[in-house]
Amino acid sequence: MRALAVRVVAAVVLVLLTVLVIYIDRDGYRDLNEDGLSLLDCFYYAVVSLSTTGYGDITPVTPDARLVNIVFITPARVLFLIILVGTTLEVLTDQYRKNIRVTRWRRKLKDHIIVCGYGTKGRAAISALLETGYDKSRIVIVENREEALRQAAANGLVAIEGNATRSAVLLEADVKNAKSVIIATDSDEASVLITLTVRQLTAGQVRIIAAVREQENAALLKQSGAHHVIVSSSTAGRLLGLTTTTPPLIDVVEDLLTPGQGMALAMRSAERDEVGRNPRELQTLVVALIRRGKVMPLGGQQSITIDTGDMLIYIRDEENSGLGVAV
Template identity: 70%
Template sequence: MIHFPAHRRAPLRALSLRVLAALALVCATVAVVWLDRDGYHDANEDGMTLLDCFYYAVVSLSTTGYGDVTPASQSARLANVLFVTPARVLFLIILVGTTLEVLTDQYRNGRRLIRWRSTVKDHVIICGYGTKGRSAVSALLEDGLQKSRIVVVERNGTALRQATSAGLVTVEGSATRSAVLEEAHVRTAKAVIIATDSDDSSVMVALTARQLTAGQVRIIAAVREAENAPLLKQSGAHHVIVSSATAGRLLGLSTSAPPLIDVVEDLLTPGQGMALAMRSADRGEVGRSPRELECLVIALVRRGRVVTLTDRAGAEIETGDMLVYVRDDRAQSVATG
């Protein structure tokens, strides 16, 4: 089942608006009747008072119609045709507004689903919306990816509601099932990020995604144990991130070289200082040394392979190279602000 982010109003606020609309409609009807009160016939034959006008407005709009107050003049009957009758229909719509709202939401969601299925392409699928999944979404948004191009696959109800509340399209179900990934349009996706809670689930998701996409969609997975990384690569993952090994190396650095931890955290936290970024080499940069550029280049990506600046091949930028450099996010945020 596909869930779309919804902008819901508080129930008390929605009810208050309906009550105010009904009262405004009653008051408008009273005003119309009061202005032409001589054109109405009262069974008591004592004339139309303001209370009689309220009484006629309420029984008319609620379709009760006791018949003790009736329009007698041509102008009063015309007012009933042109105003009171449409107001009666509108009043009934307000009374059954909850039912109509449900039907409207169902129609709207149906239209959104049809439109989404016809336009979704080159999106990123996040399998799992736990700590790793939420961090991956945050990184994608910081990198400029629109929320409409992120699809979360999750079977946990709480995590599913959190993703929907964050404005993301979600698919309810297990990512190990091919039908669920088909609902997320995995064949037209740009990448699949596997951020499940267990390594065995990650392997199953990678196998399912590779089977459906025939290796045409990039698969990135996170595992807890390093010994499971080769198995994930054999299952179809193009990149595997070992969370326990990475955390262990950072713990070791915190003992031998504590300032390096601050540098790594700064690089991995967008918007707060330094940040890793990648861009294609400009035509004017081809043939130059990466060390000569104004930005701090730390590596090159050439034909899908990382080339460090210490390698002989990294001494000169070639056509088609991607530059991995350190960006100053603080300066960028100031310029944007």
């Protein structure tokens, strides 16, 4: 729009300059009425001449007027056409380059993660993905705020402008080939609409992780198709309560959630020599066991042994960060 505005201003200035030149030498022109050129006639002649229309009802008759047409009007006409045609060519060229870039990008993109919303929650989710070693080029942001789009581009992330509730925008982000969709909007209503749209486009084949503000909307999101729902208000409330009653406990939670220092939660596959053993017997501190996508409780009197294909959630030292995938 800025480039278009500059060209419009340049075209208007060129027309006004041409009108001024014609008006100064208006006695050297003749129209069909032979009553001389008014200011309106000068505007008319300038516009039809610069646009190469040339009806012939106003013509230069004196040598000076014809010389002005040769020296000034003709080059101005060419410049005027360059401004108009140049604008069209630039728009078409930009569209062509964008289509080529998107085509090449989609050709390479697969099993990517779409993040709907680049606010506080969206940025935190992306930071967590990058800290676990996830490739930045496989993260696609969908955002409609100009400031957030600029910030995402400055951070080297792929960003698509648009409302994530619209099917066309999600299709542009290639949602059908995505690995998962993270919904981190500021509105619970928008989160529900995005969840429904993603489920409709992908037939439930893409994992949906959504964040909501209110606990009462969590059930609605799960019914809409979200696989995991995080309630930000209740989670923050629990942490506030822990800080009030048991301050040391919140320090442990923050240590587990803060990457690069102290302890961290990690996940790995069960090894062959661990199959058949109790998770409590392992050297690593296992806090949960995932079997076929379900969390197996380790507490109580029930004895649980590790099966082939189980995933172990354990606490690791950040100095040995290569031993598993942080979660």
